[in-house]
Amino acid sequence: MERRKFVGRSALLSLGSLLGAEIVFGNRLPEGLSLLGLQDPDPFALFDKDPEMVVLNSRPWNMEAQAHLLDDPVTPNKYMFIRNNGLIPEKPDPTKWQLTIDGEAARQVKSYSLEDLKKKFRPHTYRLTLECGGNGRSEFNPPASGNQWTVGAVSCASWTGVRLRDLLEDAGYTTNAVYIGYHAADRHLSGDPGKEPISRGVPMEKALQDETLVAYQMNGKDIPMAHGYPLRLVAGGWPASASGKWITRLSIRDRVHDGAKMTGDSYRVPCEPVAPGTKVADSDMCIIESMPVKSLITYPKTGATLPLGSSLPFRGHAWAGELRVARVKYSIDFGSTWEDCSLEAPANRLAWQRFSGEVRFPQKGYYELWARAEDSEGKAQPMVLPGWNPKGYLNNACHRIALKIT
Ligand SMILES: Nc1nc2c(c(=O)[nH]1)N[C@H]1C(S)=C(S)[C@@H](COP(=O)(O)O)O[C@H]1N2
Ligand SMILES: [Mo]
Numbered sequence: 001m002e003r004r005k006f007v008g009r010s011a012l013l014s015l016g017s018l019l020g021a022e023i024v025f026g027n028r029l030p031e032g033l034s035l036l037g038l039q040d041p042d043p044f045a046l047f048d049k050d051p052e053m054v055v056l057n058s059r060p061w062n063m064e065a066q067a068h069l070l071d072d073p074v075t076p077n078k079y080m081f082i083r084n085n086g087l088i089p090e091k092p093d094p095t096k097w098q099l100t101i102d103g104e105a106a107r108q109v110k111s112y113s114l115e116d117l118k119k120k121f122r123p124h125t126y127r128l129t130l131e132c133g134g135n136g137r138s139e140f141n142p143p144a145s146g147n148q149w150t151v152g153a154v155s156c157a158s159w160t161g162v163r164l165r166d167l168l169e170d171a172g173y174t175t176n177a178v179y180i181g182y183h184a185a186d187r188h189l190s191g192d193p194g195k196e197p198i199s200r201g202v203p204m205e206k207a208l209q210d211e212t213l214v215a216y217q218m219n220g221k222d223i224p225m226a227h228g229y230p231l232r233l234v235a236g237g238w239p240a241s242a243s244g245k246w247i248t249r250l251s252i253r254d255r256v257h258d259g260a261k262m263t264g265d266s267y268r269v270p271c272e273p274v275a276p277g278t279k280v281a282d283s284d285m286c287i288i289e290s291m292p293v294k295s296l297i298t299y300p301k302t303g304a305t306l307p308l309g310s311s312l313p314f315r316g317h318a319w320a321g322e323l324r325v326a327r328v329k330y331s332i333d334f335g336s337t338w339e340d341c342s343l344e345a346p347a348n349r350l351a352w353q354r355f356s357g358e359v360r361f362p363q364k365g366y367y368e369l370w371a372r373a374e375d376s377e378g379k380a381q382p383m384v385l386p387g388w389n390p391k392g393y394l395n396n397a398c399h400r401i402a403l404k405i406t
Contacts, residue, residue: 007026015038048224065079066151071316086189103253128351129155157218161213179257180207184247206242212233264285269387293320312403335398366402368400381398
C-alpha cells in the first residue's frame with residue numbers, strides 16, 4: 001500500500017502566498033488536492049484588467065482586448081493583452097533580482113541588480129508596438145491550434161529601461177556574437193523545473209537598435225506582474241514572443257539561439273508561400289522577424305448605429321513592424337473604392353501611428369467600414385487571410401467594422 005503523501009513545506013508557503021493567508025492545518029493537506037480558494041480567481045481583479053477584456057485560457061493565462069478598447073495612443077495596463085506560455089512567477093523581491101549576461105560570445109559572465117541597471121545606465125523611454133505573432137489566428141482555415149486570438153493581441157505601451165546595446169557593451173562581447181537569447185523566471189506548465197516555457201530573443205542587429213530595451217517600467221510605473229515584473233526585454237515591431245518577460249539571463253550566443261520555441265513550427269513560417277495544409281520540411285521554415293503592416297479601427301465600436309445625415313468620425317492605429325506606415329485608406333463599399341485617411345507620424349520609431357477620417361453615408365442601411373494600411377515599401381494589407389502556415393501566424397488581413405445608418 002502506498003503511504004498517503006502530503007504537500008511539502010515550501011509548496012505550502014507558496015500556496016499560502018497565492019491565497020494571501022497561511023494555510024492552517026496545511027501539514028494535513030493531501031498532495032494532489034487543489035484548494036477551492038485557488039480555483040477560478042477573478043482574472044480581471046487579479047491582473048487589473050478591464051472586464052471587457054476576453055479571457056482565452058486560464059492555464060496558462062491568456063487574455064486579449066477588443067478593437068474598441070485599444071483606442072488610446074498609449075495602451076494602459078487594463079487594456080493590454082496577456083500572453084503566457086507557462087506559469088507567471090510569484091512576485092519576487094526586487095532587491096534580490098539579478099540579470100546575468102553570459103553565452104559563448106560574452107567576454108565575461110556578469111550580473112546586474114535592478115539597482116545597477118537603474119544607476120549605472122542612462123534610462124530611455126519609447127512607445128513600442130508589441131503584437132503576438134498569432135494575433136488573428138482564429139481566422140485560419142484549416143484552423144491552427146493555439147490561442148484563438150481575434151484582433152486584440154497587440155499593444156503600444158511606453159517602456160522605460162536600459163538600452164540592451166549599452167548593457168551588452170558594458171559586459172563585452174566578441175565578434176562572433178550572432179543572437180541574444182533570453183531566459184526567464186516563469187515555470188513550465190508541466191512543473192518540471194528543468195524545462196523552460198519559452199526562451200527566444202533577437203539577432204545582434206535587432207539587439208543593437210536604439211529602441212531595443214531591457215525595461216523596468218511600463219507607462220511610468222513598475223511593470224505589472226503579468227507583463228514581466230521586474231525586468232523584460234522589449235523588441236518593438238517583432239513578434240512579441242521575442243520580448244521576454246521576467247528575464248533573469250541573457251545569453252550572447254555564437255549561433256542562432258536554440259531555446260524553447262525557437263525551432264520547429266514555433267514562431268516560424270514557411271520561407272516560401274505554401275498551399276493551406278502543406279507539410280513543410282523543418283529546413284524550409286524561417287523565424288518570424290519584422291511583423292507585417294496592419295491596422296485596427298478603434299473608434300467607433302463595431303455594431304454602432306447612427307442617424308442618416310450626420311457624418312461619422314472614425315480612427316484607429318496602424319503599424320508596420322520595422323517599417324513606417326506610409327498611408328491608410330478606408331472603404332465603405334466593400335473595397336470597391338478607397339479614400340485616404342489622415343495619418344500621424346509615430347511618437348518614435350516602432351510606435352503605432354494614429355489614422356483618422358470622417359465619412360458620410362449616402363442612405364440608410366447596413367455598411368462596413370474597412371481600413372487598409374500600406375508600409376513604406378509599398379506593401380499593403382491583404383483583404384483576406386494571407387499566406388497559410390501551420391501555426392496560424394501573421395494574419396494581417398484588413399480590419400472591418402459593422403455600422404447601421406438609421
Ligand atoms: N518569459 C516569458 N516571456 C514571454 C512569454 C512567456 O510566456 N514567458 N510570452 C511571449 C509572447 S508569445 C508574447 S506575445 C508576449 C506577450 O507580452 P504581454 O503578455 O506583456 O502582452 O510576451 C512574450 N514573452
Ligand atoms: Mo505571442
